Amino acid sequence: MKIFVDRQLCENHGQCAIAAPQVFRMNSEGILEYEENVNDSLLPDVEDAMDACPVQAIFIQDQS
Amino acid sequence: MTRSIVIVGGSMGGLRAAEQLRAAGWAESITVIGTETHLPYNRPPLSKELLENPGTTAEAFEAVKFRHRPSVTDVEWRLGTEVVGADLPNNTLTLDSGETLTYDGLVIATGLRPRRLPLPGPLRGRHVLRTLEDAVELHQELRPGTEVAVIGAGFIGCETAATATKRGCSVTLLEGTSGPMQRALGEELSAGIRDYLVQQGVTYHGHAKVAGLLSNDATIEDESSCTGIILADGTEITADVIIESVGSIPNVEWLEGNDIDISNGVLCDEHLRVVGTRNVVAVGDVARFPDLRNGCGARRIEHWSIPGDTAKIAAKALIADLNGAALPEPAVPLPSFWSNQFDLKIQGVGSPTLATRIVELEGSAKTPHDGVVMGYYQDDALVAVVSVGLPADRQLHYRKLVNDRHSEQPQQDTQLQAI
Structure with missing residues (x-):
């Protein structure tokens, strides 16, 4: 699946990096970095990250 | 015959409960009943950016509505509907229209109202x-x-x-x-x-x-x-x-007369199962549940992260009970919260109200605008950290320390005894 984070919305809360550390991490400046192409087996973690995002900035692009 | 789970409460807790029931394998009927006429939306902006510039009510809703997981598209939403009474031993609810609704499993997600x-x-x-x-x-x-x-x-x-x-x-x-x-x-x-x-x-x-x-x-x-x-x-x-803005009151009056403890929210066990029932769970800030992390008894937690965390635990427990299956080990939520006031970005993790001692870990509390990190200790264990203006990677560092209930100083005496 393909992950997209809307940088206009993202406030770098870092909650996604707790829920799905294989996909999202906060760099040493406190800014989000993430994998754009993610194995489908990580869907539950990515969904948790989407839920935990206070500003709902995380999207799965090819999810029906 | 298809069984049904009814979720009372059409806000964030209700949505998260529906999603987590599906994630935990519940393929049968789910109905959510909510008093508000809107589908669930995100409340934190209501005191901040949305209050500053909401547009019309419809525009405001568009800006803050929650996205739903695809798994809950077949959930029935009964909005603008109030549950006025419950007969838990007989698995029935009474709606404001007078209609009676039966359920196999019940999720209490009625939240709070302002005092x-x-x-x-x-x-x-x-x-x-x-x-x-x-x-x-x-x-x-x-x-x-x-x-x-x-x-x-x-x-x-x-x-x-x-x-x-x-x-x-x-x-x-x-x-x-x-x-x-x-x-x-x-x-x-x-x-x-x-x-x-x-x-x-x-x-x-x-x-x-x-x-x-x-x-x-x-x-x-x-x-x-x-x-x-x-x-x-x-x-x-x-x-x-x-x-x-003088605090909140749990919405529990509809549960009166059921011989369950609703003295301050709904008393639950560590699985979020309502104590004294067999097929009822509670989620969100209406749930009073044991704090296994800090061993301080049952309490309600009014933070944004709690509906999601409790829904995950409660959904698994409710399905296990309905299927007569063994209960999974419950997760132990670690609350997190934030607040934006002018240029201050306040971030918190853990339970600062449990502190017996508070220390400055970085910066000065006198000048929060320049950045500060406060540590909240319950005796020697770090139970919360609140920071202002701290980058997220540093917050994650402190989160880990709180999660580990990190001690400020190594316990010298214990080490000597061990030698």
Whole structure:
């Protein structure tokens, strides 16, 4: 699946990096970095990250 | 025959419960009943950016509505509907229409409502902030130059005071017993943030006991408008708009008569199963559940992260009970919270109210605007960290320490004994 984070919305809360550390991490400046192409087996973690995002900035692009 | 789970509460907790029931394998019927006419939406912006610029109610809803997982598209939403009674032993609910609804499993997700001050007087100009409509209506009154009094300096009170000030209002923030957010943040950081809010133009009034409301015509209650507040010491504060932000009350009255503990929210076990029932769970800030992390007994937690965390635990437990399966080991939530006030970005993790000792880990509580990290210790264990202006990677570092209940100093005595 393909992950997209809307940088206009993202406030770098870092909650996604707790829920799905294989996909999202906060760099040493406190800014989000993430994998754009993610194995489908990580869907539950990515969904948790989407839920935990206070500003709902995380999207799965090819999810029906 | 298809079984059904009914979720009472159509807000974030209700949505998360539905999603987690599906994630935990429940393929049968789910119905969500909610009193609000909107599908679930995100409340934190209501005291911040949404209050500043909401647009119409429809536009405001679009800006804050929650996205739903694809798994819940077949969930039935009964909005604008109130559950007025429950007969838990017989698995039935009574709706405000008089209709009776039966269920196999029940999720309580009715949340909280704002506490109101028991003060007679004018109705116009008096506000609380909980729903989308509250925010849109309040926004219309927050015109530049308007005199606003915010009663109660918790997170919502402080955020609302900041937003109203940014809108050009003249804002007085009143707190009865202590400094702003003092219960959550402790005395030192509270004092630092109070000074910051004052620098930003908020008039702060501590130890204020509100005695009554003033109005332009006290003889006709329905038609008169607020003109101010009178305090117990006789001080009068002029205000066209009064915002009551004095805490919340759990919505549990509909559960009365069922021989369950609803004295402060709904008493649950560590699986979020309502104590005294076999097929009922509770999620979100209406649930009072044991804090296994800190061993301090059952309590309610009013933080944004809790509906999602509790829904995940409760959904698994409810399905296991309905299927006669073994219960999974319950997760132990670690609360997190944040608050934006002017340029301050306050972030918290853990349970600072449990602290027996608070220390500055970085920076100074006196100057939160320059960045500060406070550590909250329950005896030797770190149970919470609150930071201002700290980058997220550093917050994650402290989160790990809180998660580990990290000790400030190694226990020298124990090590010596071990040798």
